[in-house]
Amino acid sequence: MENSLRSAAGRIIRDSALVGKDESVLIIHGAHNGDFASLLAEEAIRAGALPFIWSFDDSLISDFPEKPSESVAGILRKADVVIWLSQYTAVDDLSKDVQEKVFSFWDSIYGLLQDEKVPTLLVNLPPLAWIEEDGISPEEYMREFVSAVDVDYAGMRELGLIVAERLRGAKEVLITDENGTHLMFSVEGRRPGLEDGTLRDCRLKRRECEVEIPAGEVYIAPVESSAFGRLVVPQDGLELEFQGGKVASIKGDRADELRERIAGVPGGDVIAEFGIGLNPGVKPLGLRIFDEKALGTVHIAIGHNLHLGGANESKIHIDFVLSEPTVLVDGCPLMERGVLKL
Template sequence: MDPLIEVAKSILKHNLNLKEAERVLLVTDAESYEIADVFFQAGTALRNETLLMKMETRSKSGEEPPLMVAEAMKMADVVLCITHHSLTHTKARKDASREGARVATMPGITMDMLQEGAITADYLEVEELTAHYCGLLDAGERVTIEKENTTLTFSIEGRNGIPSTGVFREKGESGNLPSGESYIAPIEDSADGTILVDGSIAGIGVLTEPITLTVRNGRLVDASGKEGKQLLDMLGDGNGRIIAEFGIGTNREARLTGNVLEDEKVFGTVHIAFGSNKPFGGTNEAGVHIDCVIKEPTVTIDGKKLSFH
C-alpha cells in the first residue's frame, strides 16, 4: 500500500496545493472506501488534520450528500469526494467552493486509475490545452457536432467556458481529479438534431454498440438501443432530459475505460451531458447529471473547425 500512499501524498501536495495546518475532508461511500482510506493515510502522514466521512452510496450522479456531509464540506480547506457517483454538480459542492474550500471530485476512481492513465499526465500541458479550448468556448456562439451521418447544433452564446485542469491552487477552485476538460453549459432550449454516441455513458460504461440520441428544443426525446433506454431511465421523464453540458477532453494520457471520470477527459473526444447545469452557469436543476462520450467527432464553433492536435 505504501506506493499508493506516496501517490496520494503527491496529489494532495501538487494537485490540491495542500499547505501546513490546512484541514482535509474525505467524503466517501462503501464502494470507494478503500481508496479514500489511502488518502486518509496520506493526509495524516503529511500531518494535516484529516477527517474521513463515509455516507450511504447515492443512487445517481448529481444527487446531494447528507446535510452533515454538506456542512462539513464547507468547513474544510481541501475536500476530496471519493465516491461511486459524482458530487461535482451538487449544491453541496457549490456551497463548499463558495466558502473557499478547494474541492476535487473523484467519482468511480479505481486503484488502477491512481497509478495509470489520466492521473499521470503532464498537468502543465493539460492546463495549456484546457485554456486554449476554453478561450474558443468563451468567444463562441454556436456549436455543431457531426459524427457519421448525425448532426447536433446548439447555442453557447453568453455562457462561459469552464476549465477543469485537475489542479486546484486557489480558494474556491473545484473540479474532477484526474481531469482535463474544457466545458460549458449550452443554452438549455437551443439544442436540435441527432448525435451518435460511440464512447461511453456515465453509469453504463463503454457502449456495446453506438447509440443515436435525438434532441428537440434542448430536450432528449429518444435514444436508440438497449443502452439508450437505460440512459432515458436514468435521466427520468422530467428536467433530467434537458441538455446540460458540452465538454472537450484535454488529457493526452486519459484512456477510454468505461469510467466516465477518465473517459470524458480523453483528448480527441467530446461529451454532452443531460440534467443539472446550474452549478456551472446554466439554469437547470434536475438532481441528475449524465455524460455521454463521443469519439473523434467533427466539431465546429461559429463555422470554424476544432483541431485536435
C-alpha cells in the same frame, strides 16, 4: 500496485489539492476505498498537514438523519481542504426510505461545501464490483486511474486555457463523427470553464470549489433551446435526436433504459453541457465519469447545468462521450477526428 497508488495519493495531495503545512484536510470515504483514504492521509502528514478521516459504511445503516448536525457542519466549514472519495458501497441494498435519507444527507453536505466555498476534490473511486458490472476489470481501472492522476497538470492547464479561449465569444458549435453524429447548438453569451485537476483557482479566488479526479476538461453550457440534430453513442447503444434543445426521440439497444431514467424528471431531457477532454493519461474504458476526461474526446450532457453557467435546473445530469469527433466552432475546426487544431 501499492507503490503506484501511494504515488497517485501523493500527486493528489501535492499537485491537485495543493495541501500545505499546518492545513486541515478532511478525507471522506466509503467502505470500499478506505485503503486509499489512508494513503491520502499519510501523504497529507508528509506535507505537514493534519488529516481527518470520515469513514462511511452504508452496509451498517438502518436509519440516518436527513441533514448533518451543526457540529458536523462546523467541522466541514473549518476544513482547509476536503477530499471526497466515492462514499457509497452498498446503498442499493438499503430500503427506499433510508436511501432517501442518505441521499438527502449527502446532498446537504455537498450543498454546505459549495455554499461555504470549501475547496473540494471529488475522487472517482467507485466500488470495484460496480466497475465489473460495466465489463471493466478492477485491475485495469486502478492502473488507468493511476495513469490519469500522474499527468502534467501545468501542461493540461495551458492546453485548457487555449481551448477555452477558442470558445470564448463563440456563437455556434457543430459536432460530427463517422458514426452519424451531426449536432449543432449555440453557445452565444455562455462562458467556458476549465477543470485542470487542481484547486488552484478555488484557493486563489474562492471559486470553482469542486474539482473531479481524474480531471481534465473545458466545459460550456449550450443555450438550452438551441440544439438540433443527431447524437450517436455506439458504446452506450443510443441514438438521440434533438429538437429545440430537447431530446425529441431515443433509439438504440438501451433506449428504454434512458427513456425510463428521464421520464417525469423536469429538465432531464434538455441539453446541458458541451465538454472537451484534456487528460493525456486517460484511456477510455467505457465508464463515462472517466472517459469524458480523455484527450481526443468530447461529451454532451443533458439535464442540470446551473453549476456550468447554464439556466436549466434538474435532478439529473447524464453525459454521453464521443471518441474522435470533428468539432467546428463558428465554422472553424477546433478538433478533427479527435485531434485538437489550435
